[in-house]
Amino acid sequence: MNFDPDLLDKLRNSRHLAVFTGAGVSAESGIPTFRDALAGLWAKYRPEDLATPEAFLRDPAMVWQWYASRRAAIAAIHPNPGHHAIARLGQLLRRLTVITQNVDGLHQAAGSGRVLELHGNIHRNTCFACGREATPEEAAQDATPPLCQGCGGMLRPGVVWFGEALPAEAWRQSVEAVEDADLFFCVGTSSLVEPAASLPRLARSLGCAVVQINPDATAHDAVADFILRGKSGEVLPRLLDAAFPAA
Template identity: 55%
Template sequence: MTFDQDLLTQLRDARHGVVFTGAGVSAESGIATFRDALSGLWSRFDPMQLATPEAFAADPELVWGWYESRRRQVLCSSPNPGHIAIAELAKRLPQLTLVTQNVDDLHERAGSRDVLHLHGSLHYPRCSRCAAPFELAPAPRVEATEGRRLAPPRCLQCGGAVRPGIVWFGESLPVAALETAFAAAADCDLLLSVGTSGVVYPAAQVPEIALHNGATVVHVNPDPQALGGTDEWLLAGAAGEILPALLQAAFQD
């Protein structure tokens, strides 16, 4: 796999890199996506039955069971070469900010630190009443039956039902994480947009802000889409193939 020398030079010389990841990165580890019509986790349900505060209030056993099934699927999966390459890139640049739309912990398990989770995390639930964090017991490393109903645990502080720690439809993204991501995008000189179509807002503003502020933006996706800037690179393919090759080409030891 060969890359343009100008791109390799920009990657080597980057002062502050931002990596912005989406569902495609985790899909390469076997994590089912929300919007895959054939195998997505929503194939048997209307998304609005599962991913809103109202759905949880109406049927907490169904919603909690569904998200526990997703969490257990993550626990049975492993970081792929794309995750590992991103963690390695952080060692090569003076500064790297990792922003993800994914709700799993595969970036952390690959070695990345201080990951900004814009859509929350399956691994950090909280009380639906008082918002106190709740520590989950280790889940068996087997997948739960899809759609299995499970009673959510109760908050140790107020007794309220514990909810998944993800951002549902109709909810705002975590302000601190979003503001930090926007600030990093405005400051960076190179941004890698990996495994995302860039259509989910406001998260999709991250690469737009980088491009608007003069950064080089590199899209890594099987079907990459440009934003219309003058300094964009489109690398078509899987992150687990392209990112390790890109690092090897840029940082030949």
């Protein structure tokens, strides 16, 4: 794969790279995207029917068990070359911020330092009633779902459900990172979920160079200065090797 010399120069000299990742990055590790059909015991459900506050209130045990099955599946999955390449960028550049829509924690597992999670993290749990983050011991109770030791409310997965706002602090820091960045990578995201999908547009409006890395065309192509077709686990390692051959 040949890369534009201007892109290689911008990457080598970047003061602050913001990397925005979506489900396509995790899919390369074997994690189904949220819009993939469910399988096994959950085949009769749509993800949208399980990932809402209303679904949890209607049948909290079922929703808790579904997320427990997802956690178990993710626990056996490892970061892929795309995750590792992004973590390596954090070592090569002056500043790197990872902004992710994924909830699996694979960026952290690969070694990335500053990771802003716009949709939460499936490995954490919070109280549905008071919002307090639960300890691992609380979440390991036999009750389905376990109960908050602070107020007695039901624990829920620490992810953002349909109809809920993004975590305010993660969103604020993400916008600030984009405003400060001089280079923006958009990696493996379909650009369907707002307001997260507005970040590439924000970057472009501020004069930041935008790089789109995706096997398929998306709406982000319209704001990209550079479009790299392919999977992140294939494109990113080659891009790093081209930009930093001696590293």
